[in-house]
Amino acid sequence: MDILPAIDLKDGKAVRLSKGLMESAKIYSDEPWQVAKKFEELGSKWLHIVDLNGAFKGSPANLEQIKKIRENCNLKIELGGGIRDEETIKMYIKLGVDRLILGSIAVKDPQFVKNMASRYPIAVGIDAKDGMVAVEGWAEVSNMKATELAKEFANAGVEAIICTDISKDGMLCGVNVEFTQSIALASKVDTIASGGVKDISDIVNCKNNGNVSGVIVGKAFYEGTIDLEEAFKVL
Template sequence: MDILPAIDLKDGKAVRLSKGVMDSAKIYSDEPWQVARRFEELGSKWVHIVDLNGAFMGEPANLEQIKKIRENCNLKIELGGGIRDEKTIQMYLELGVDRLILGSIALKDPQFVKDMAKKYPIAVGIDALNGMVAVEGWAEVSTIQATALAKEFANAGVEAIICTDISKDGMLCGVNVNFTEEIAKESGLYTIASGGVKDINDIISCKKNGQIGGVIVGKAFYEGTLNLKEAFSIL
C-alpha cells in the first residue's frame, strides 16, 4: 500500500479545507515546495497535489507553485484540479507531473477520460457525499452513485481511482474504509482512499483491508496527529 501525502494549493499557498469548503481554508505554508521536500525527507515516494482554485475555475490556477514543487523534489507527482482537456494534460506531463487526476470531467464526459487513459497516465477522482458523486470543486452534488461511476471505468486503462468521502475530508474523524472497498470492488482498479485520516490506526486499517492500494494523508500530517515517518515504517 502507498501513502500519498497531500498538498492542496489555494492562492499559491499550502492549505487544508474542512469538507471541501473554500472559506474554511487554513494556511500551513507560504512555500508549498518546502512541504513537498519535507515529505521526501520523511520517506515518501509520492505527493498528491490538488489545485483548489483550478477545481473551481476549470483551468490551472497555481501553475507557478506546481513548477516549484517539481523543481525542488524527486517525488512522483499526482495532480488534480481544473484539468478539463487534453492540452492541459499534455502541458502538465511536459512539466514533469507523473499522473493526472480527472474528476468533474469523469462524470460529465466519461468517454473523454477513457480516451485520455489510453494515451496518458490518468487517475479518476470520485468525490462523494452520502454516496453520490460531487463535482466542480464539490460545489454540486449529482444524482449518480459513486460506485456506478467507478464501474464505468473498470476496463478503461485508468491507472487508479481516488475516492474521497467529502463528509470526512479534513475532519480527522477516520477513513471511510467500507466506501473505499466498495469502489475498489466495483472498478477492479488500484484504489486510493482519501478523506478523514486521523492517526496511525487509519493507516493500519487501510493496510489490513487488502482492497485498498493507497491512502492520502492531509490534515493529519499538518496538525501533527499522524507521524508520517512512523506510517511509512509500518508499510
C-alpha cells in the same frame, strides 16, 4: 499500499479545507515546495497535489507553485484540479507531473477520460457525499451513485481511482474504508482512500484491507496527529 501525502493549493499557499469548503481554508505554508521537500525527507515516494482554485475555475490556477514543487523534489507527483482537456494534460506531463487526476470531467464525459487513459497516466477522482458523486470542486452534488461511476472505468486503462468521502475530508475522524472498498469492488481498479485520516490506526486499517491500494494523508500531517516517518515504517 502507498501513502500519498497531500498538498492542497489555494492562492499559491498550502492549505487544508474542512469538508471541501473553500471558506474553511487554513494556511499551513506560504512555500508549498518546502512542504514537498519535507515529505521526501520523511520517506515518501508520492505527492498528491490538488489545485483548489483550478477545481473551481475549471483550468490551472496555481501553475507557478506546481512548477516550484516539481523543480525542488524528486517525488512522483499526481495532480488534480481543473484538468478538463488534453492540452492541459499535455502541459502538465511536459512539466514533469507523473499522473493526472480527472474528476468532474469523468462524470460529464467518461469517454474523454477513457481516451486520455489510453494515452497518458490517468487517475479518476471520485468525490462523494452520502454516496453520490460531487463535482466542480465539490460545489455541486450530482444524481449519480459513486459506485456506478466507478463501474464505468472498469477495464478502461486508468491507473487508479482516488475516492474521497467529502463528509470526512479534513475532519480527522477516520477513513471511510467501506466506501473505498465499495469503489474498489465496483471498478476492479487500484483504489486510493482519501478523506478523514487521523492517525496511524487509519493507515493500519487501510493496509489490512486488501482492496485499498493507497491512502492520502493531509490534515493529520499538518496538525501533527500522525507521524509520517512512523507511517512509512508500518508499510
